[in-house]
Amino acid sequence: MRADNPASHAAFAKAAEYIDRKPLVSNRRSLSWITDHVCRIVEQPAPLWWWIATVCFGAVAALTPAMLTYLVATGVGVWGLNVPVCWAWDITNFVFWIGIGHAGTLISAILFLTRQKWRTSINRSAEAMTIFAVICAGIFPAFHVGRIWFAWFLFPIPNANAIWQNFRSPLLWDVFAVSTYFTVSLIFWYLGLIPDLASLRDRATTRLRQMIYGILAMGWRGSNRQWTHYEKAYLILAGISTPLVLSVHSVVSFDFATSIVPGWHTTIFPPYFVAGAIFGGFAMVLTLLIPFRELYGLHDLVTDKHIDNMCKITLLTGSLVGYAYSMEFFIAWYSGNPYEIYAFMNRAFGPYWWAYWAMITCNVIAPQLFWFKYCRQNPWVVLALVMFPNTGMWFERFVIIVTSIHRDFLPSSWGYFSPTWVDITLFIGTIGLFVFLFLLFVRFLPMITIFEVKNVTPEADPHHHGEHDSQGHASHPAPAKAHA
């Protein structure tokens, strides 16, 4: 089958480079290299940059409790809210963070179920990001209420007054949706960590490490029986998580869609919010992974192909939200409802026009550059470009929330919102918290799923023949090893 002519062999190999899939682990790294390389991050002393970054972001993160203390002690009035605009940065930030939290579970659950093998090297950090984003998100709805000491009224706790929650309120659905999402995501993440925690335990050189990772590994020995249980549990959790990816942001969108406010009362919201969440989430995964890949030299595990794939998803979802934006306008016009028409005209040309056009630029126009392969391949261009969706998705929520309610039905009650220093500082604080938690994560936990990455190496393939990859093609230019 194979031609002996070296010239044609070279041409064939060259052609194959285009036809074949790139391997998910470059440079034919061995299994032990993968373990070593990922565990080393946790095991070796932290580099100087980590200390600097952690202290800096930790300090910024400390703004969060400081601002929350001031908020609770003084009143919601320390924010810039007012009567037509009863929600602004609080709910904007909530939806922003919860949206970011979507990529992690999407990668770990939906891509798992659809057998997308490239997920393996990014799912751990994406999931961690989800957990941290949901923590940041949860702060806002919890603390935005006027009397947080009564926030437990939101939970169906049997009480002497026999008052129940109002199950018609989307805000209550939110409470359930977000708490479920957080719980499931946390369990899912932790479950996936167990085999790697066991590896860390086994490699630990100090007693303390052995103890901590030993407890966290929950007695994992890697037996066949344990693997069987593990695989089943993981599959089940993936099954549970998948609808959650769609439901959480749909429910978040119901906060707006089920209201009667022009600009909120829109049936397109659930799919549009989910698309936007995935869009923002992937942008954030890229934002975190590209620098950490560089800092820890993980190019062979998080390859350009991973980045390329994520850019494509970003392009797709970015276009979806762009479609949604235009559809909103069309429906407003088509409805013939002057209040709806005004709401959308006001978005684009009212006092918050700058927010609207910032959103369009960041979310619709900027991602279009990902049509160009160059833009997807150069990690620094990617890093620059994903900053647009990161910003744009915050603006999207701001535009939806604030521009709709600042001018609704009665012109007499129109108002304007401007943030106070507390609004701004608290948001910066949560960004600090998010990065701070992520820095702790990369320091103390394996940021790449070691055992799953090994699964996608050629060696993991039962039909592995050394120089052939799993597809049986000799596409690797690396020197051939002798057949066994």
Add this chain to the structure above:
Amino acid sequence: MKRVLQHPPAPAHGRTYWRSLGEYAKTPDFEEWLHREFPAGAAEWEQDPLSRRNFLRLMGASLALAGLGLGGCRRPEAHLVPFTQSPEWLISGKTMSFATAQPRRRGAVPLLATTFDGRPIKMEGNPLHPFSEGKSDNHAQASILDLYDPARRRHLTFQGKKADTSQLEAEIKRVRAEASASSGATLAVLADETCSPTRERLRAELLRQFPQATWAVYEPLAPGYDAEASTAAFGPGTQFRANLANASTILAADCDFLGSEDGDLADTRNFAAGRRIRKPGDKVNRLYVAEPRFSITGSMADHRLRLRAGEVGAFLLELGRQIRSLRGNAELNAALSSAPDLPLPHGVDAAWIRECAADLVTNAGRSVVLVGRRQPASVQALALAINSALGAIGNTLVVQPAFSAPAASIRDLAARLQAGAIKSLIILGGNPIYNAPTDLSFENLLASVPSSLHLSAQPNATSAKSSWFVPGTHYLEAWGDALSGDGSYVSIQPTIQPLWAGESQLEFLCRLTGQAKPIGPALIKETFAARTNQSGQKLEDAWNNLVREGFVPASSTSAAKSVNGAAVAALAAKIGDTAEASAGALEGVFVSSPAMDDGRYLNNGWLQEWPDPMTKLTWDNAILLSSTTAKALGLRNEIVKGILVADVVRATLAGQTVEAPVVIAPGHVDFAVSLPLGYGQDELGPVAKGSGFNAYRLRRTDADYLAPGLKLEKTGRTRQLAVTQEHQVMEGRDLVREAAVAEFNEDPGWVKKVGMDAHIPPNQSFYKSPKLDGEYQWAMVIDLSTCTGCNACVTACTAENNIPIVGKDQVMKGREMHWIRVDRYYTGEPEEPEAVAQPVACMQCENAPCETVCPVNATVHNEEGLNVMAYNRCIGTRYCANNCPYKVRRFNFFDYNQRALDKLYWGPVAPKGTEETIKLQKNPNVTVRMRGVMEKCTFCVQRIEEAKISARVKARDSANIRIPAGSLKTACQQACPADAIVFGDLKNEKEQVGQLRNLPQNYSLLEYLNVRPRLTYLGRVRNPNPAMPGARTSYLPSHGHGESHGSENGRGKTEGGH
């Protein structure tokens, strides 16, 4: 000063009892023990004049005075203690009402003071009095807060230091001795106007004792030009007022009779009565307004002419000429022939005046021309001549005896002070240092008097400059009397022992005349006896009746039907020509500010936060001008982030300068500016501090109303102003619906054919509506035809429902807490706008969007159709407010009731708690909300529940437990002087509300949302004169209903079938 319980002195002839040998011996030790008997309590008295103990004392005191002497005469004892045994009739926790009245410069407003356990908490109009019929206004409503103002000073002071009563006693003696020596030439009294017959009596007594003494009266907003005109026309001792009860055509020339012009209560009610339209063919009055600034009267006008205040004379001359040609009389002829022949004011359409005159003449006998009382006497005299030609005198314009005898003016007083003749000056009320004309330099004059004394309920600038300050009483603290606008005699009944141990003007005058301080109502009773010419039991009965009902109807009104033509002509001859105003020499007009009047209410938080009915400005005043004037002067207003940023100008008039922000007021006449008085008195208290500018600084004796030659220069600085409504137009939305009378007569159901209502398919609901099967079904209807937008409802609601004020900074942020607001929109051409007002409170939607979104069920529906708030359950997600299409929900962003307004952002660092006195005002039946809680209009649910309980109690064992129709009123409804708000039970056919809701002109705001509000509106009907040039006779969309509305809402094509 240590306050010692004063035991009643033992009667001189009785046996003397002693408690111990120590007392008997009067040893110092015993005295000490007596005073130290309750050392803890005594210490408390020293530090906190309103501790629990002291409060109980006051409470008991007021109950005692409420209880005895029928209907609340004060118990004659000089010491007051709590009840040890409760009177049988007293039900703790039940409110009681006492008839009283708020003195005003043009007649007191008859009121009922609602007291709760001895503390007055709410003012209502006296329903028995024909002048108010139970109605009130913003000042009457807010005056209760003045009673509890913590800035009121508690002590007598002499040269700024606390003084003793005995020192004052000595001073009075000294003044009297000094006056006796000069037969009064050294004594002068400068008083405000209270219309009190007792004060007139004491004044006469004082002048009898000291015939040379000066008695001057100064009211900055009542310079007495109307009295001058009245004296000329009807003879001395007369005054006139409008009687709009039967007026069908009204021309108001620079007369804001629905707003700041005094006596508005009856005028508003009568005007509204003539405005009410229920079915086609109902007669509706017609209002012409010619005015400089857009007033609420102008907003009710069917035809409004922008006219400078200085042109009113020329305008009336032309009107007079037109009327003469149609229906002249001798008096008008005389006045017109003696008056100078002024040309028609520039830019005024002669046809407008012609048609207006024709209309007035057609309705002669039922028409009236009203002129602002601060217009020159000559102009007012001409107006009286016109009115006599129209047959208005005795019909729509009534003449009555003057309330008080003529007194010296502040100019006369100043001249005497200048001459150095006066050695002692007694100032009763008022604040001349602040508001006297600048050319008098009253401050220097006051400083030159050896002894000056100021008696005032509130310490102000004058108090600080007088050698003596005597804390006065609020009208709810002392006995008094007054004449109300219609001349009826009203009693002013105290409802609480003076909080700060003040003394009333009458008590002080009594002492000044050498009598002992009167006990209880003795002084008033004396006046009453003299007025009624009764004695013995008859007098007692009449007195009890007076105290119970609050008034004795006016005994006589002057029967004058004609004017003295010659005298009027002589006065009219003085009508002056007004120079043309230009951008360089503007015509300034000193107007009263709707909230602050002449400045007396400036430390009243409710009124500070009460939005000006037209500009919606709070916490500030500003120079008002038209957009043309602003453009010519390069001045700008901008809404920046919800805040009105106004250019600050330097206003110069005859060498005097003030700096003030300008507000561009639509409908203002060009090249004239309005200078609202009353602000800029930082010394009044913490609330007043920093609000507005003092326009009095420009005011001179010769320019106390009109100030031609005013210059405005841009300073380049701006000032942030707090407005409660930033957007002034309806954006083509069908919110306030208007039609002309003819359109209404043609189709009474016109409201349903306006805007989206014409197109919406029948509403369907996704949710099951809550069961509305309660015993009662509450609803409210607001008649937009009669609502003048006066905002009295806002203050009434504030008082009733313990609504906090939030301060200027918070209003600028859009956090005002008013449960009812009056939306004001401008319509029509930007140059000649019309204005409409729409009160908006919680609509109590049957299908309430706020209820579905509250996650914790804190806002739910009750079976009587009320949307109720459970404050205890509310966690403050604010979702309900977002989903409220009417934006009537209010959120407590801070602990407004617990923290000082300037320390809201300090959080727990700020001292917690509110002034004790402010707490006394709170309505105990309404929760005082804490921070983090949403609140909104409840339809005064506390009144509903109270009425239900009363009905049940009254019913006893019978089955008739329903609240009688019309007996239950919400606070806004009760206050509304125009009777525009109707509330009641839909299930009771006798209630007006159900009938109004079924009228074809009834509509719901934002009907298409299907929220099914329980608060609905009756479309506004205007009565334009079709003959008027440029009259807008059609208010409905010009196209027929069958035509496409496509351009309006894009639905034209799909709606072709209907």
